[in-house]
Amino acid sequence: MMREAEILRKIADNIAIKVPLTEDGLKTCKALTSDGTMVNVTLCFSAVQALLAAKAGATFISPFVGRHDDIGFDGMQLIADIRLIYDNYDFGTEILVASVRHPIHVLEAAKIGADVMTAPPKIIHQLFKHPLTDNGIKSFLADWEKTGQEIG
Secondary structure (H helix, E strand, O other): OHHHHHHHHOOOOOOEEEEEOOHHHHHHHHHHHHOOOEEEEEEEOOHHHHHHHHHOOOOEEEEEHHHHHHOOOOHHHHHHHHHHHHHHHOOOOEEEEEOOOOHHHHHHHHHHOOOEEOOOHHHHHHHOOOHHHHHHHHHHHHHHHHHOOOOO
């Protein structure tokens, strides 16, 4: 992992190296963050794993909430547990909510206080949608047409 990180760090000063939440991954995290490199520890599925990552100096922790939900666990409870632990100990590690499956994940992550999230474009586009907004636009356009006016 360190050999690959050395190559990737040469790309730019703001590169974040992604490592798995394994013993070797956390050793790599500690070495890289000690040199000032940002590290994203990924494949996090428990709050104690997130604790280990923060102790290793992770810049970001990436809990996979959708995959957690897929096997019958509450992915958002995982985010809440991590937020509580990080706040209790004033860890600087940012919570990056990954594997977002629907807009409710985004809402809950924001309410809990997650720092970052990644989502597919489909989910991001869904964030704009609301039936009252769509109906309101139709109503405004219909009212405007009734005036017979034009702009421009």
